[in-house]
Amino acid sequence: MKMIVAFIKPFKLEDVKDSLKSVGVTGLTVSDIRGFGRQAGHTEVYRGAEYEVDFLPKTRIDVLVDDAMVGLVVGAIEKSARTGSIGDGKIAVLPVEDIVRIRTGERGKDAL
Amino acid sequence: MKMIVAFIKPFKLEDVKDSLKSVGVTGLTVSDIRGFGRQAGHTEVYRGAEYEVDFLPKTRIDVLVDDAMVGLVVGAIEKSARTGSIGDGKIAVLPVEDIVRIRTGERGKDAL
Amino acid sequence: MKMIVAFIKPFKLEDVKDSLKSVGVTGLTVSDIRGFGRQAGHTEVYRGAEYEVDFLPKTRIDVLVDDAMVGLVVGAIEKSARTGSIGDGKIAVLPVEDIVRIRTGERGKDAL
Amino acid sequence: MDISAGDTTWVIVSTALVLFMTPGLALFYGGMVRSKSVLNMLMMNFFTISIVTIIWVAVGFSFAFGKDAAGGFIGNLDFAGLKNIVGDKALPNAATIPASVFVAFQLMFAIITPALITGAIAERMKFTAWVVFCALWSLIVYNLVAHWAFAPDGWIVKSGARDFAGGLVVHINAGVAALALVLVLGPRKGFGREPFRPHSLPLTLLGTGILWFGWFGFNAGSALAANGLAGTAFITTHIAASLAALGWTAAEWMKTGKPTTLGAASGAVAGLVAITPCAGFVGPMAAIVIGLVAGVLCFLAVSLKFKLGYDDSLDVVGVHLVGGIAGSLMLGIFAQNSINPAGLLDGEKQIEGLIYGGAEFFKDQFIAVLAVLAFSFAVSFLLAKVIDAVIGLRATEEQEHSGLDISLHEERAYALSEVA
Amino acid sequence: MDISAGDTTWVIVSTALVLFMTPGLALFYGGMVRSKSVLNMLMMNFFTISIVTIIWVAVGFSFAFGKDAAGGFIGNLDFAGLKNIVGDKALPNAATIPASVFVAFQLMFAIITPALITGAIAERMKFTAWVVFCALWSLIVYNLVAHWAFAPDGWIVKSGARDFAGGLVVHINAGVAALALVLVLGPRKGFGREPFRPHSLPLTLLGTGILWFGWFGFNAGSALAANGLAGTAFITTHIAASLAALGWTAAEWMKTGKPTTLGAASGAVAGLVAITPCAGFVGPMAAIVIGLVAGVLCFLAVSLKFKLGYDDSLDVVGVHLVGGIAGSLMLGIFAQNSINPAGLLDGEKQIEGLIYGGAEFFKDQFIAVLAVLAFSFAVSFLLAKVIDAVIGLRATEEQEHSGLDISLHEERAYALSEVA
């Protein structure tokens, strides 16, 4: 099993969610993050003084998946989150040793 | 060492924390997330129009533990976070290669 | 490749970011978390009643790096996040199996 | 007497100020609840405006200020449907302002009184149950007590006791009703164990500011004219609020080592409550004492709920009931006839407090307090029991967990994240 | 007649209250947009104050209230640069208050009217385009319509139709202009698919409270004196707001099963809008009907935008246009000469609504509504088209995605996290 962690542009979340649903993902978790990367931050003005703000608002998605699904899921995120412009973000695939469904105590694949 | 990641119902956090303390966990990290899963989202009404809101407020817990503790910790979360109704969430166990305590530079088990 | 996850004191973020930039890190992701640990929580007073608040505001940093960079990055965080007083936080190194840059579809090291 | 444009303006403005207190109160309370039930709190308050307004127009004003129908207990129906209140005519007890302005001014008091109760029942009461309770309570508790103590032919006024701007009618009345209601409703899940911390203290402080501002209309407006009495009521109101904030904060500073903003805010409100019955009958020095006593006393009173085990969520009992009683009794101690000669309606009894030799007046105040306590508690408790039996007072455990906003109103207060 | 200190005070206070409505409106709207564009919404409103003020001082007041220059259509330039308004002199149509107070009071109406439009164009309009539109619209739409219906020699007043406090001049005028503008501007990305949920309903409720409070100055202040008429306007205003909140909420409760705070807030505003033209011409019972009708009608009207496909973001059309038309026509139904004898300027026609036999008056109202609709729509549409052609009305897609706050103002509304 894997945990797929993606950092994406916030306004792409709906698209990514729809696309993940369509490949059969039944659950995912989302959080608000700020990202620093190649995409230039923006300038903010405060009291006439300008400041470079390095961090941009981004969205993090964590999806637990069975090994068999990894390619599909990564592909789905890739396609639906892409705008082609800088700052689209990254997807990382992390190994997972076990998963438990709290409600039932099911483990591994069955927990998904 | 492992990192145990759990997605739980927000109002269960206090219980989970107490139960983790009681099995000897000395540290953990919590964040606000939104989850999508089998638990039906809710409807929200805005200006007379209804919208399905897929994401529900959930809480994420990250606990770094020594290998020996994994079973105990997973069990503690499982028990204390369970309500038995849909949406109770998941626990994932991720491998960790190293841990550092920033204050002292201790590594591995000692860092916990 | 690895994902380096660090829990640090919020006011240290700027220092850590600068120090990571200086060792060549080109991207990172930040989020607001609350941490429970050895550092005593604080008391809050509400309506004359006192409550122990266990959780303290902390900051989480996730950095995806190439294996070659791990030592450098962990060291940079360690140094820049350290105040020497309790509550400085932890760094964990997690294995990563693959990374994708969404914009280009590049994989692995090239995605960084 | 003719209509005075100056007096009319002052009472119209005061009316607007008192209306503004209800949103102010909603924010004051709203900031103190958890973010998952703040909209329910706001909604209970805003809805109270609508409910009470329709009742007031129909019969409420007439019950309260109609010619006495039975022993100083209730007014007759002469003004039902607000018959005959439009135009330049005045009513006898507010002889220099148009009747419509007096009706509107008193309506705002009728609105804010049940709104005060909402603080006690936060985060767990069914919205429908509140609507029903609020309507019935306004109809048969508020209107009657207002008649007793505000109408010139009400029994409390005739007894010689006084209530300048609502110590009995508003604060004791609402405070004891809140107590009755929470006894039936029961505590929130986790009461006494979890802190239930305020989700936004800046909102609460904003509400405090609006309340303080509006309270000038409440108290100084109750002079019903723009004159020295209004000036006195204004300045005693301000002094008591300031000193009570000081008193509360000092007390908690001593006890816990830290002065809190919530303490300062609560103290100010406690002072405003306590000075309400007194504002037009006492001078600045008495206002200092009243403020300080109210601040310290209410600070001590809010911890009672933990000891006695009733969940008065945002301390309506600790602040309004205790503050209202303290104020009404301190009026019995500090009132001075010379400050408000017109306060004397019948030439029989002097309005002189205990320290000026007015033992009689103090006794009258005491009796009035007891009467309002008993009546309001009994009827409120009964109403709560009946509503509980018929439709249920309380949200389900599931709804309480999810928060009342999403479960009762299908709304969320905040969407600060940029995603859904 | 001499200057009356009482009347002067009432109109000065009303002026301050109406000014306060614009920040109130900004918060009301600001709470409803997404957090990435709330500052832009606040900025459009605050800037409108500055823009309209300078125009008003230069020529606006003179266009609106100067001696009629051409067939009741526009005032002359006698007051350009606010010549001759300082001091204790009064103007003929507000004989008991200093001219400067009347100028300031009317200025606040001139400000809030274009500010109302901003709700329709939320989250996508170029800030510069708004500045230009607002200036031109104020100059050639607002000032003229104000002359028609507020100045004693305006053609609408002379025709026999009436607008007590701005049903035609403010609400229909702004509402139909909003419609014209969004037709040219086009919908937000995602309109009809994403909910665009309000980012802070407590902010919106705070705004509602301020609006309700300020509206007493708007409507009761329009009596221009502190008398029974002001009292009538005050209480009808309050009743209509309360009942409309009830009506809207009841309608949605029936339709969706849940009463919402946004519904209560929107309903209150709808009631305030509808009573605006009527406040000083009807009694409490008519106010109940007007409020209820407005609440239900506007609730139904706001869903139209989804059916017809124009993105009136925060329902300026559904609330102000529909509510304004409803109010102006209900004035034609419920007006009673006896309530406002001075409303009759020329001794020719009676101001009696349809149910009191005033078919003529109803017709006059109807014509006035149509005239304002046609004129304001046409000129607003044209203005929008021209500005779009010259400098472009709309922010880029990229700016819309990132939010207008950061892209147009280089600011972020909130920094709640402790880190950058």
Place this chain on the structure above:
Amino acid sequence: MDISAGDTTWVIVSTALVLFMTPGLALFYGGMVRSKSVLNMLMMNFFTISIVTIIWVAVGFSFAFGKDAAGGFIGNLDFAGLKNIVGDKALPNAATIPASVFVAFQLMFAIITPALITGAIAERMKFTAWVVFCALWSLIVYNLVAHWAFAPDGWIVKSGARDFAGGLVVHINAGVAALALVLVLGPRKGFGREPFRPHSLPLTLLGTGILWFGWFGFNAGSALAANGLAGTAFITTHIAASLAALGWTAAEWMKTGKPTTLGAASGAVAGLVAITPCAGFVGPMAAIVIGLVAGVLCFLAVSLKFKLGYDDSLDVVGVHLVGGIAGSLMLGIFAQNSINPAGLLDGEKQIEGLIYGGAEFFKDQFIAVLAVLAFSFAVSFLLAKVIDAVIGLRATEEQEHSGLDISLHEERAYALSEVA
């Protein structure tokens, strides 16, 4: 002269409006600090109300408005403990309103002046140190300067200089004290390197709205009567605020390419500050100039702190000191005797600005500005030094890092997460 109900109402309402400004200011400032110290900011402001009120009642009013005790420098103790102010009697310098109303009105000025200072010391000052500073400063700085420039027998008034509503007494006085205090206090950790971004600009904009609204009471209320002068002061106040918002925003638009909401808000406040001394002595055209100059000038002034290295956190110096000086000197340029004939107390000197040939009057203004600058700076600096030596002015580094809310008040402003 008799008490006028109209005038009394206007001044009572103004008093309430000016009181409301302090919570408004608290929110204006509170929105600009980081979320970890917002409660401390609110608390410093609310506490100032309590502290100043008790001092005012004790001796403050008497120092300021008691019969002159020594060369126009300080009042005597005739009114200590507010002796003899209750009832329908008026004081000679406000002959148509009850003394209690005048006392309350002036109290609100005494409150907001030290409150203004809190913006400069945000996020790092010990709360106890503020309490002590505020009390002493109110006692020996504010009360004296108020006597000089507001009491008819104060030396500044007698010198021929004028301060309509507090350019000298409020803004220069607070602004220069803020400068003195931050010089002793030192900058926040990270000053000049980190942006310290405002944690909630909507809060700041709300505060701006309340300030603008309340300022009408401040300036137009200072006419102490409801007449043409009040009308003039009202409209000049509004015009200056509007134009200064425009001026500031235009300047930053040119410099940085983006107009900000904080710029518009700060500009409005700068305009309100600058018009304060002038409001009742100038006409609308002068108000335009005063507003524009203040907006641009204060915009330029706020960047000084980065160059000169003092951490005036929320720009009290840049806005109130610079705006206050600009306003007081522009009064010397634009004042017109004809606008405020009653402004002339002794028949000796004309109040005519430079452009009307009043070189003498300009010189008097200049001297008054210098005197207030010198006195207030010196005493404030001394007070700061003494308090620093005795109890320490500054929170510890640890407390500053954690935020003053949790470390000094054991509270957190927000709990938006659903968990602890």
